[in-house]
Amino acid sequence: MTDPWAPPPQQPGPPQQPAAGGYPPNQPGPPHPGYDPAYSGHGPTPTSTAPPEEDSSVQARFKKIFSDPLSLALVVVIVLALVFAGLLGGELYARHRADSVVAGVVECVVQDDATASFGVLPPFLLQHASGHYTNIRIETAGNQIRDAQGMKVDLDINDVQLEDSATSSGSIGSLVANITWSAEGIKETIQGAIPLVGSFVTGVTTNAGAGTIELEGALGSITARPEVVDGGISLQVENVTGLGFTLPREAVQPALDAFTSRLTQDYPMNIRADSVQVTDSGVISRFSTQNASIPKQTDDPCFSGL
Numbered sequence: 538m539t540d541p542w543a544p545p546p547q548q549p550g551p552p553q554q555p556a557a558g559g560y561p562p563n564q565p566g567p568p569h570p571g572y573d574p575a576y577s578g579h580g581p582t583p584t585s586t587a588p589p590e591e592d593s594s595v596q597a598r599f600k601k602i603f604s605d606p607l608s609l610a611l612v613v614v615i616v617l618a619l620v621f622a623g624l625l626g627g628e629l630y631a632r633h634r635a636d637s638v639v640a641g642v643v644e645c646v647v648q649d650d651a652t653a654s655f656g657v658l659p660p661f662l663l664q665h666a667s668g669h670y671t672n673i674r675i676e677t678a679g680n681q682i683r684d685a686q687g688m689k690v691d692l693d694i695n696d697v698q699l700e701d702s703a704t705s706s707g708s709i710g711s712l713v714a715n716i717t718w719s720a721e722g723i724k725e726t727i728q729g730a731i732p733l734v735g736s737f738v739t740g741v742t743t744n745a746g747a748g749t750i751e752l753e754g755a756l757g758s759i760t761a762r763p764e765v766v767d768g769g770i771s772l773q774v775e776n777v778t779g780l781g782f783t784l785p786r787e788a789v790q791p792a793l794d795a796f797t798s799r800l801t802q803d804y805p806m807n808i809r810a811d812s813v814q815v816t817d818s819g820v821i822s823r824f825s826t827q828n829a830s831i832p833k834q835t836d837d838p839c840f841s842g843l
Contacts, residue, residue: 624662632661643675645839646805647690650678668707670697679717684730685800687722687819691715697831705830706840709806712826719819720750727752731796734759734789748815749775759789763820768809769802770822805832805839 632655639653655661656672664670672695679689696710724741727734737754744751750772752759757779761772772793774786801810801822806829813822834841 628660628662631665635661635665639673639675642839643677643692647677647682649680649682652676668699670699671695673697681722682716683800684726685718685722686725686729687719688726689717699831701833704833706833707831709826709829709831712806712808712829714808714824716822716824717819718822723750723819724752726800727796730799731792734792743815743817743819745815745817750815750820754779761793763813763815763822765810765813765822767802769798770800770810770813770820771797805837806830 635655636653639655640651643651643653653673653675655664655670656674659671672693675690675692675694677690679687682688682690691714693713694709694711697707698710699707701707720741720743724738727738727741729735734752737756738752738759739755740753742751742753743749749760749762752761757777759774760776761774764771764773766773774790774793777786777789804824806826808824808826808829811823811825813820832840
């Protein structure tokens with residue numbers, strides 16, 4: 538017999554759904570990322586360290602560049618262009634600096650403005666590194682050379698070796714100087730440099746055919762022939778006239794000799810005259826030296842900048 542007061546039998550219900558995350562209630566889930574079973578609950582919770590994404594990105598870029606032939610070629614071109622620009626800038630600066638130094642030495646020697654330029658090949662930086670300069674071109678302004686007014690010089694210097702020693706600052710293989718002296722410059726120079734004769738001269742004319750110059754004055758004239766004498770230029774008197782009659786050449790030759798000796802001799806590095814020629818507008822001459830030693834600063838202050 539059934540107990541009327543007994544509770545009704547339990548009806549089966551729908552199956553219990555697992556909790557969020559796929560696990561039944563009160564059941565432990567998978568360990569949390571970074572979970573450490575040895576963690577005691579005290580102190581900061583250990584965390585995992587993921588590799589930085591930026592490093593991976595940079596590596597990926599480099600890998601892409603070096604795996605792409607076009608990108609690699611572009612990188613090479615840029616690098617070469619930067620190197621070339623740096624070398625070109627250094628070459629131009631070094632040339633400008635060297636031109637200024639050499640021009641300064643020449644300006645000191647001749648006492649006139651000058652410009653200098655080094656040969657294009659080999660590159661100046663290579664010349665400077667070796668201390669061997671193949672060729673140098675120098676030109677003065679043409680105002681004067683020392684006390685000689687209206688005198689201009691064009692210099693060609695080859696095979697320069699800068700090497701300091703007890704007796705010199707280096708050597709020059711060859712130096713050639715082409716000097717032009719205008720008739721007007723001859724007149725101005727003689728007027729200011731030769732006593733008595735200078736005050737006599739009012740003009741100078743040249744005779745290219747005869748190879749002579751004529752110093753003209755109000756009371757007469759002096760005809761002289763430029764010649765190379767003892768490594769310098771001398772004005773050899775051929776005829777002196779005054780007040781309508783001829784005077785002895787010895788009356789003016791010593792004064793002209795002293796004048797030309799002071800102007801065209803005693804140049805550094807044993808520079809000596811090779812030739813002289815009279816033109817329609819003045820006198821041109823050639824000076825040179827071979828295998829010459831460059832003076833030290835103590836011997837010639839003009840070379841202190843080298």
